[in-house]
Amino acid sequence: MARRTQSRFIFDIVENSRIFRHQFFVNGSRRAECTTCESRVPASEPYSYHWRNDIKNNRNYCIQLGPEEKQILKTIEDQAIEEFILCDGSITARTNDFLLDSGIDAVPQLLRFLSFGTDKLEASVGFYVDVKKERMYYESSPLNIEHHLDIGEAVDMIFSMLLEKISNYVLIHQKVPLEACVIRRMKVTVKRFCHSPKGKSLSVSKLPLQYQVKNAAECLGSESNKSSSDLLKLAETYLTQEVPGRPIPPNLKLNLYSFRVCSTSKELYAVPYLLRGDDVDNTPTFIIQTDVTGEIQGLLEVRNIRKFLRVDSQDRVFECRQCQSHFVDRVHFALHKQIACGRNFMVWHMDKDAIELHENCLPLPKEYFKYDWVGLASKRG
Numbered sequence: 001m002a003r004r005t006q007s008r009f010i011f012d013i014v015e016n017s018r019i020f021r022h023q024f025f026v027n028g029s030r031r032a033e034c035t036t037c038e039s040r041v042p043a044s045e046p047y048s049y050h051w052r053n054d055i056k057n058n059r060n061y062c063i064q065l066g067p068e069e070k071q072i073l074k075t076i077e078d079q080a081i082e083e084f085i086l087c088d089g090s091i092t093a094r095t096n097d098f099l100l101d102s103g104i105d106a107v108p109q110l111l112r113f114l115s116f117g118t119d120k121l122e123a124s125v126g127f128y129v130d131v132k133k134e135r136m137y138y139e140s141s142p143l144n145i146e147h148h149l150d151i152g153e154a155v156d157m158i159f160s161m162l163l164e165k166i167s168n169y170v171l172i173h174q175k176v177p178l179e180a181c182v183i184r185r186m187k188v189t190v191k192r193f194c195h196s197p198k199g200k201s202l203s204v205s206k207l208p209l210q211y212q213v214k215n216a217a218e219c220l221g222s223e224s225n226k227s228s229s230d231l232l233k234l235a236e237t238y239l240t241q242e243v244p245g246r247p248i249p250p251n252l253k254l255n256l257y258s259f260r261v262c263s264t265s266k267e268l269y270a271v272p273y274l275l276r277g278d279d280v281d282n283t284p285t286f287i288i289q290t291d292v293t294g295e296i297q298g299l300l301e302v303r304n305i306r307k308f309l310r311v312d313s314q315d316r317v318f319e320c321r322q323c324q325s326h327f328v329d330r331v332h333f334a335l336h337k338q339i340a341c342g343r344n345f346m347v348w349h350m351d352k353d354a355i356e357l358h359e360n361c362l363p364l365p366k367e368y369f370k371y372d373w374v375g376l377a378s379k380r381g
Contacts, residue, residue, distance in 0.1 A: 001155045003115070005304075008022075008023050009022050009023070009037075009269065009271060011187045012304050013017075013043055014048060016042060016043055016044075017040050017042060017043055017045070018040070018041055018042070018043040018050075018224075019038065019039070019040045020037065020038060020039045020040075020050050020271075021033055021034075021037075021038055021097060021270075022034040022037035022038065022262060027294070028257065028263070034262055034264050034265065035264070036135060036262065036264045037205065037260070037262050037263070037264070039051075040226045046274055047272040047273055047274060047275060047368045048246055048258075048273045048274060049135060050271070051258060051260060051271065052089075053213070054260065054294065059261075061149075061260065061261040061271065061294070062290070062292055062294035063109075063112050063113060063116075063292055063293060064293065065116060068365070068368075069365075069368060070341065071111070072362075072364065072365070073113075073114075073116060073117065075116070075362060076192075076347065076362070076375060077194065079360070079362070079375075079377035080190055080377065081362060081375040081376065081377045081378070081380070082190055082191055082192075082378070083187060083188075083189050083191065083375070084110060084187065084188045084189075084364075084373050084374065084375050084376070085185070085186075085187050085373070085376065086107075086186045086187075086188070086371060086372070086376045087118045087185070087372040087373075087374060087375055088100060088253070089150055091161040092240055095181065095182055095183045095184070096112075096183055097184065098183055099159065099163070099183060101371075102371075103156065103159045105370070106185075106369075106371040106373075107155050107186075107188060107314055107372070108151050108152050109369060109371075110186075110188060110190075110369065110373060111123060111145065111154075111155070112148055112292050113292075113369075113381065114150070114190050114192055115145070115148045115192075115292050116141055116292050116293065117190045117192075117194055117195055118142055118191045118193055118194050118289065119146070119149040119193050119194070119196075119197065120145060120146040120189070120194055120238045120253070120291060121144070121145045121190055121191070121193070121209065122142045122143070122144055122145075122191040122193070123142065123143055123145060123154070123158075123159045123188065123226060124139055124141060124142045124143065124158070124188070124189045125139070125159065125162060125186065125187075125188055125189075126138060126139035126140070126141050126186060126187040126188075126189070127132075127133065127139075127156075127162060127166065127183050127185075127186050128183065128185040128186065128187075129170075129181050129182070129183055130182040130183075130184075130349075131170050131174050131180055131181045131182070132174055132176065132178060132180075132326075133352065134174070134349065134352065135350045135352040136169075136299075136347055136348065136349055136350060137214065137345075137347070137348045137350055138162055138165060138166050138169075138345065138346070138347050139189075139345065139346045139348075140158045140161065140162050140339065140345050141339055141342070141343075141344035141346075142189075142191070142342065143157070143335070143338055143339050144338065146206045147206050147207065147209070148291070149165075149208040149259060149268055150208050150209050152266055153209065153210075153331055153332070153335060153339055154253050154335060155264070156337040157272075157315070157332060157336065157339065159341070160338065161336075161342040161345070162345065163178065163343070164182060165342055165345050165347075166178060167348060180292070205300065206269060207287070208259070208269055209334055209335070211270070211287075211308065213330045213331065214307055214336065216302060216303065216305070216307040217287060217300050217301060217302045217303065217307035217308060218353070223243055224255060227267065228230060231253070231254050231284050231297050232286065232301070234251070234252060234255060235252055235256065235299060235300060236296075236299055238252065239296050240296050241300075248274060252274065252276060253276050253283070253284075253288065254274070254276055254277065254284040254285065255272070255274065255275050255276060255277055255283050255284070255285040255286075256273040256274040256275075256281070256285075256286055256287075256288055256307070257270045257271060257272055257273055257285070257286070257287050257288065257298075257302070257305070257308075257309075258270070258271060258273045258287070258288040258290070259271075259287070259288075259290070264311070270287065270308065271311055279331075280305050280306065284301070285301070285302045285303075285305045286299035286300060286301050286302060287299065287300050287302055287308075289349040298299040310367075316326070318330065318333045319335070320333070320341060320342075323341040324338075324343050342356060358374075358376050360377040360378075361374050361376060361377070362374065362375035362376075362377060363375075363376065
């Protein structure tokens with residue numbers, strides 16, 4: 001299971017500068033201060049100035065799409081492409097390196113790309129496994145990913161459970177450990193649920209799982225007070241039409257927060273974007289929702305900002321009643337339950353010398369993806 005990372009952030013005022021420092025802890029032990037998150041701005045500037053380069057610098061948080069990439073997404077939709085093969089030789093041949101590079105980089109990058117313009121993804125992962133003189137194919141059951149900031153955790157969960165299943169299977173049937181297996185190829189199956197052409201994306205009302213479990217935020221609805229609704233509309237209008245260097249209107253008497261992903265620990269956390277009220281219990285507070293390219297999609301009201309920001313006191317060791325697995329993080333536990341303890345994972349025996357032939361393939365540009373992904377179309381273009 002993935003290690004559990006927690007963090008805290010602080011702001012220091014040094015002379016005329018405000019310095020953001022991020023301190024993170026792994027499994028409860030203090031590590032050195034994070035250098036990749038540190039930023040310094042004039043103390044008189046809004047907090048948003050700390051994060052204005054996120055889109056350019058943090059590919060763990062957002063991606064950049066040009067006309068060519070958007071055309072590829074259109075082709076994927078038009079040809080109903082749902083299967084993607086990570087080709088042999090795309091990553092170093094050693095199994096451990098292949099799994100590390102594909103789990104941390106290649107698969108999350110593909111899913112972030114495919115998540116653009118969607119309300120959710122339904123994804124499964126399959127490994128081609130050679131052990132002794134046999135070839136097998138192991139595939140996970142589909143997992144729903146409703147927020148692009150959950151992709152890293154979801155991939156980690158799928159990989160962990162797949163490798164556990166493979167390890168148990170080969171130990172029982174081939175009498176060898178997982179280290180005797182060779183894995184150099186994989187398939188990712190992704191069903192995209194695209195935005196409705198009418199109205200806002202449904203994903204605007206969704207938070208990353210890490211913050212969903214806190215139950216500290218809610219969508220503004222008909223029962224919300226008028227002043228909060230008016231402020232939300234004003235703030236959304238300002239944020240979506242923001243001009244660099246333009247001062248934030250003084251009538252925005254609210255507090256705004258945004259999400260960041262640490263480049264070092266890959267951890268998700270929330271930071272202030274605009275603070276206009278010291279009375280946090282009575283100041284309208286919203287979290288900025290963005291898509292995978294960093295474009296603002298809307299705001300979600302946070303009714304208990306203290307609960308929203310702090311480490312959840314209810315985090316403890318959770319035991320799954322179905323399979324007796326243990327977890328120290330409620331996000332991992334929630335993902336484990338979504339995937340039904342891996343009960344629907346599948347394994348097929350294959351002819352090791354068989355050659356797969358696919359007539360209608362879409363190679364994805366390596367200059368963008370770094371790895372040799374090929375989409376397998378079910379329709380002719």
